Amino acid sequence: MASASRPTSSGTGDYTARHLQVLEGLEAVRKRPGMYIGSTDQRGLMHCLWEIIDNAVDEALAGVCTDIVVVLGADGSIEVRDNGRGIPVDVEQRTGLSGVEVVFTKLHAGGKFGGGSYAATGGLHGVGASVVNALSSRLDVEVDRAGKTYGMSFRRGEPGRFADSGTTGAPHSPDAAFTAYETRSELPVVGKAKRGVTGTRVRFWPDRQIFLKSADLDYDQLTARARQTSFLIPGLRLVLRDERAASSGEPVVEEVFQHDGGISEFVEFLAPDAAITDVMRLEGSGTFTETVPVLDDQGHMTPTEVQRECGVDVALRWGQGYDARLLSFVNIITTPKGGTHVTGFEQALLKVFRRQLELNARRLKVGNDKPEKDDVLAGLTAVVTVRLAEPQFEGQTKEVLGTNAVRAIVAKVVEQQLTERLTSSKRDDKLQATRLLEKVTAEMKSRISARLHKETQRRKTALESSSLPTKLRDCRTTDVGRTELFIVEGDSAMGTAKEARNSEFQALLPIRGKILNVQKASVGDMLKNVECASIIQVIGAGSGRTFELEAARYGKVIIMTDADVDGAHIRTLLLTLFFRYMRPLVEAGRVYAAMPPLHRIEVVNAGAKKNELIYTYNDADLRRTLARLERGNKKIKQPMQRYKGLGEMDADQLADTTMDPRKRTLRQVTMRDLEAAERVFELLMGNEVAPRKDFIIDSAAEVDRERIDA
Structure with missing residues (x-):
């Protein structure tokens, strides 16, 4: 680490207290x-x-x-x-x-x-x-x-x-x-x-x-x-x-x-468009306590708890335009970068309109959609002023108000008085409130329509392609929070998965064999690879530096491979692709590995009672389950089935064990230690053979030979 003002090689004797300057007063x-x-x-x-x-x-x-x-x-x-x-x-x-x-x-x-x-x-x-x-x-x-x-x-x-x-x-x-x-x-x-x-x-x-x-x-x-x-x-x-x-x-x-009308005149002066509402004046005050150092008679700073009063005065009106203009002041000092008073104003504004649209949902035909801040601010001209003693600013230039208690006081005044204005029974107020709610609703619907159009275009143009791969079996819903993309190994598993999935929110993308090892390959080779390009195209959020997490078409990406060595290898190759080119997806915890069972045990029940099916996911789980059944004198139908692949299951079994959210088990892929993850991927999948060979030799004794298909 470099140090500032380090003495030269002549020693520390050349840097003494006499070199320090103390600047007094002005x-x-x-x-x-x-x-x-x-x-x-x-x-x-x-x-x-x-x-x-x-x-x-x-x-x-x-x-x-x-x-x-x-x-x-x-x-x-x-x-x-x-x-x-x-x-x-x-x-x-x-x-x-x-x-x-x-x-x-x-x-x-x-x-x-x-x-x-x-x-x-x-x-x-x-x-x-x-x-x-x-x-x-x-x-x-x-x-x-x-x-x-x-x-x-x-x-x-x-x-x-x-x-x-x-x-x-x-x-x-x-x-x-x-x-x-x-x-x-x-x-x-x-x-x-x-x-x-x-x-x-x-x-x-x-x-x-x-x-x-x-x-x-x-x-x-x-x-x-x-x-x-x-x-x-x-x-x-x-x-x-x-x-x-x-x-x-x-x-x-x-x-x-000289303006005797105050900030109401100010709003009229600032407003660039024709009015939808009259200028509304929202005024009130609140108190709060804070501990501040006060100079006593002996000249000492003593922490003292004082009660402050914060006066709030807001003037606002909506016009037919789309741009918002909001000016904020603290004791007439402008705060161009806002602060707690602006935060409280905007939070109250959004809360009031969400409540009003919810109450008038049927008349306005808004369904379950909620307005966002930009929907409410469209066409708004507002002046927000607060007055209080000794406000906390960030620096001498006073561009941001930092007094935290002001936020709640402003929010309470605005919420209470704006609600009264929007629910007033006076004829003019009712007419203006109706026009205003209709404007906010129109802004909200325009935003949602634009977003849906953008998502549709993105789905069509992912990776400069006019259409998604034909082998993709997409889901019906566009709610990203619910959607799941299963990347399935092989066509045989794909056939069963199509019958096992819930097509409302589960999409399927089959891959053939082992994809390219992207840790070794260049970006150009990766994009030329059919399977890699299909995955990036279907997820729809780009790759590498251009990857946009918000653009991803699915809330979960689930790797569903066979429970064998080949399946583990394919899963590793896919994780390498995600780690190298879609890392934000992994960091956000949206990549999962499915856990298909390795064995199926059929317990024979006496009489007409239906036999019970038990699935185990590894050899240790199998041994524990068999021991438990033996202690209970349960009869097991022989031979027990060991699945070599997903294609050996029927649709009901695959749904019950691997795909149904109510019954399945997923392993979430996480990156708690980024540097360690980088080292492991480079060791296992990189170009250097010698370190990988040493790793295999050193770890050979720890391998469970029963898991090797040979």
């Missing part, structure tokens, strides 16, 4: 920015903007902010203003710093760790504002609180004072002279605020030492995000102002987004 962010924002291109720059916007949006989520303004400045700056409560300006006791400095200079610091300031937020990890500060050549923040305006500036995360700070109306620049605070930082009062007015203004210049020169803000993406946020927080007024082209004489672009 220094780590500047050293490894990709860890915090994903990349240093446009995507990372947009992520920085989202972090600041989301802080303002969290105030709106808390119900204390109604206006957010985003300004893209002509000087390369980005400004976000809100009329929320304003960042705390008092001194934080543990650090001795103002709240503003703590938020913008300390990683994992903020008001979203269970302190009660926010019930639901998009920011969770307390690194957003401080990361943006660390990656900005300049960041200015102003806070309106208690009739005063407080201001503070930072250069690449370090607090201090720019020469142009406090100059009203004068342009600010990251290139202005900067003086860092040497002993104690300050949060000066820079102005007056109107009575009762609160809010925060953050303006930052992305550091071009960090970001690529080509990295620029995507206005269209920003517009889409602003519109989306205005849908998710009804009543929030979001203004975008783009001044970047003003220096070249172009007009300033300004857009305002």
